[in-house]
Amino acid sequence: MxxxxxxxxxxxxxxxxxxxxxxxxxxxxxxxxxxxxxxxxxxxxxxxxxxxxxxxxxxxxxxxxxxxxxxxxxxxxxxxxxxxxxxxxxGNGFKLKVNQHLVMVGGGCGSAPLFSTLREAKEKNCKVDFVLGARTSDLLLFQKRIKDFDNIDLHVCTDDGSEGEKGFTTDVLKRILDEKIVDMILSCGPEVMMKKVSEIAFEKSVKAQLSLERYMKCGFGICGNCTLDPTGLRVCKDGPIFDNEILKNVADFGAYHRDSEGKKEWFGACKVR
Missing domain, CATH: 2.40.30.10 (Translation factors)
Structure with a gap:
């Protein structure tokens, strides 16, 4: 449409x-x-x-x-x-192929757009390892709904250990990639988490698609607020889903984003520059 x-x-x-x-x-x-x-x-x-x-x-x-x-x-x-x-x-969307083995890595509310991908994954006969993470068990999203899909292995982890494994989604991702042959990683969540997912994907030579979030005013490529440095790519038009190969050339990925006035806001420890 x-x-x-x-x-x-x-x-x-x-x-x-x-x-x-x-x-x-x-x-x-x-x-x-x-x-x-x-x-x-x-x-x-x-x-x-x-x-x-x-x-x-x-x-x-x-x-x-x-x-x-x-x-x-x-x-x-x-x-x-x-x-x-x-x-x-x-924007664009996640791109799936028939019979792929996928690992989906969702942190917090980032699990929502990954959940929307599960129907297509089932239709294309994809095998899915879904890594669902949050700070605590109360914040885990769509856990019961994800379990309703029969083509999925669900891995739950929380920062405080209140449910599933105690630790981070990226720790679980590493283990899965060590144990299984994976065709593609899909990820959405906090950008610092996705930066680590990106690094692991390169380390393991596995392709990845990641969903970025930036401040937007128009949504269709006119205002330029969501432009990625120094590539000129617009998250609203060229994304929000980006291949990992593209993101390795993006200076702000995992480092900073811009506010409504275009000023840089750094992610955590990345303020030291």
Missing amino acids: KSIDKPKVLQIKDIRNENEFIKTFVFEYPLNSKPGQFVMLWLPEMDEKPFSTSYDDGKEFWITVFKVGKFTEKLFDLKVGDQVGIRGPY
Whole structure:
């Protein structure tokens, strides 16, 4: 389906409380997004923000949102039957081939766009090792829904050891790559995590696709806010899914992103430069 470039007013069909900080908003509309694509969600008199779809069967689609900041706080106040504006879908998507062995690495809310990929993976007879990680068990996302797929080995890990293995998703990824022949890694989550996924993929000579997040104003390549240094690639138009080979030439990957004014905001220890 062609992207909607003006906000289409849609009614919220359902709201699912995934945990204290995450909600899934359900819309009955044939968006026909591809796994990994995103929409721009507009709250009148507030702002407009990008969100990846976490499910789309051609009849309804979901967006799964982590509450952080004034925009998402306002979104979390909405109820079933309330209306929002939707533009999209925008960007590219994850690319799968028939009979691949995939490892999906999802950290926190980043598991949502990976979940949207599982139906296509099943249709293409792909074997999937899904690494689901979060800081604590309360923040694990879509665990029960992922288990409903019969082509998946689910690996759960938490930083504090409250469920599954104690440790990081990247530790589990290393072990899987040591034990199995893998065709492709798909990853979405905190960028520092994905930077480590990228490094492991190169070390093990396994191809990878990673989903990047940047501040966006337009969603279709005009404003330039989401441009990656020094390549000029736009996350909204050329991404948000990027091959690992491309990201090795991106200076800001895993190091910094830009705020609404274009100023650099560094990731953690990367401030030391």
